[in-house]
Amino acid sequence: MTEGIALDLAAAQADPDGFAALAERAGGTVFLHESDDGGLDPWTTAVWLAGRTEGVRIGLPGPVLTASPEMREKAYESLEILAGPRLAAQIQRREGIDYDSIPASLADVAIAPGDPRYRGRKSTYMRGGSPGLVFRPRTPAEVADALAFASRHRHLPFGVRSGGHGISGRSTNDGGLVIDVGAMNDVQVIDEPRRLVRVGPGATWKQVNAVLDKYDWAISSGDYGGVGVGGLATAGGIGLLSREHGLTIDNVRAVELVLADGTEVRASSDENQDLFWAVRGAGANFGVATAFELEASPVGEVGWAQLTLVSPDLEQSLKQYGEVARTAPRDTTVFFLTGPPRQGQSVVQMYGLVDSGDADTIVERLTPFAQTGLLAQQQVVVTRYADVMAQAADVGPGGHHGRGEPIARSGFLPVLTDAFARDAVELLRSGEVFFFQLRHMGGAIADTASDATAFAHRTPEFSVTALGNSHEGLDRAWDRLSHHFDGLYLSFETDLRPERLNDAFPPATLSRLRALKRGYDPTNLFRDNFNIDPEVQK
């Protein structure tokens, strides 16, 4: 508790100037006390007092009354922008969190509403959040302490965050807890002959590949350098090098994690093999990863392409893209992105990578893709994978400031059929989708057996994602396509209907995961991200 004095809001009403003078003289923290008679509005008085005094910290009698949590956060944020950090942190407590029991070991890394660091930690890249407490541990021991705290707060939402890029949005919440491993972001080459790299879960792929670039190495990651290691390396990682070097999880050689009961364990093909299997695809259900050992691949110069095509016939373009992508060599990965057609035409953005520094090879590989529509614009450069990742802006201590929530659906497409192309065009015409993406799969992704990792979707041609404006609208439009899909990628899915779990994990995978969950997290502490409930019998 901060030292301070209590001032009655009724006194402020009788003599505002005297009230401000008294607060200024008292210094420290002034706790506004609300008497039964009502008196002045606490928030209005607090803000006015912040403007009338220098440096006085103000304690509110309770959370600010607003139309919504979003408006409450906006009010707190606004005062901080106008007057600096002036609210005493403990007064912005959210219900149901025992702030007094935060262990001393976490005092420096516990960020509650009102803390100046809170603004940068409450939200993620694509989603606004207002958790009641964010832990930002620096060591596995601190992760264990945070998990012990979380296990005493099972009535609250509980998210685990690495880079905060997740579309599924499980890494922030309203009023709950978050463990943010962003501070554990070391990148270290530990065995050069074996190209083994030890990486903290909070590092971004931009940071990882910047280190690897000096060795002419790269690790298959997603398509954006700002994404964090932890999320991708426990969920899948479908990116620009996956067709040649496998998913991100296929390059993981060992994981260190803290389990629900605080135990620190290492999982690899030699130890805790079953956990190693589970963490590669369903990691969020099993623990908090604190380090990964990854095997990098030799990657030199690459061709990086961004093509803009105009298509008067999207159905035809999609079919053609499907054929070209299907027969492309493994060194070539091209993603397809479009939105609703305008005036009968679609604008298609294709972006991708050719793992070759040879200009002729790059042109040869890209030409068939460029012919699937009318090429309106192109940018093709010979560069480094690290430079492609480096296009992501650094986030820094200010954190993410996403607002609202993304609404996304995901599906794995075994084959891009003519019927799918037709239905995809219908989907885009529905007006419910403003972003429609196909990620090119195949190649090395399918070299690993479906039962070798908890990520089982090894053979689709594409991972398909749509973003929309409303859950109802997008679900209605997307569900019409469901017969084309076999499974979904959990990182790109925001639908919370329970049957989505069966899309994320096929039956055999799910039943093995459930059995393992009973062993590793029997009390279901990790429950907010495609939860595999240990109690549900098959």
Place this chain on the structure above:
Amino acid sequence: MTDYGHDLLFGTFVTPTGPEAVALAVTADRAGLDLVTFQDHPYQPSFVDTWTLMAYVAAKTDRIRITGNVLNLPLRPPAVLARAAASLDILSGGRIELGLGSGGFPDAIAAMGGRRLTPGQGIEALAEAIPIIRDLWDTTTRDRVNHQGTYYNVAGAKRGPSPAHDIGIWIGAYKPKMLALTGRLGNGWLPSMDYLPKGADSLPEMNARIDDAALAAGRAPTDIRRLLNFMRLDGGPAQWAEQFADLTLTHGISGFILGGDDHKLAETLAAEVAPATREMVAKERGH
């Protein structure tokens, strides 16, 4: 020719961007303007919360009157707003007015956790909110406040605090139903010139709708002050003064609020335009 005879108010329309908005308010205060007003779009990430800004500005200014222009009702529940407005009126020594609107941009409001209303529902909600606000301000009786409405339920709420002065409820209105509501329930009308369908030529008809509704409710048209926002003005201070005086004498406009977020403009408005307008109007009014 309608001149409702109100004293003239001059002020600024400030974008709520944070410290710069406070600086603009301080300039307006020092320059001697009557009003500083803030638009209210809390869903806009680069804007601060307008109520928080108003409370902070009240602490940083001495004389100027402060209002939202206009506050977004779906994001500001009336019972909370009533207590907040009365409190700030007390803290500021009676310098708060309450500009209110029914709220546009339903998607953005919903994204901030507000209720998604159609324009028609927004008007009904505003019609419910105003009596709640006035009842909560009225401490001449100790009876609890009860309102059972479609949009707001207030059950046994304690009254007070009572504001330091009679806070004016100024309504941002354009469509016939909103204009009628303004005449029935408002103390002021606060539209923007740029949004009037025919510019100043719209004023006679819109004023008439307010007047008719006021009369039908047993009120006088002069009970409703007419103010006008200007996002941009052509010409110079002398022309503005003439234009304002004409708007006062012909259409009864008695509040002139300028956008632009420009310190110099605020000073010119106070030092040149306001006195010149007042002089012309005084001469015509014959006193």
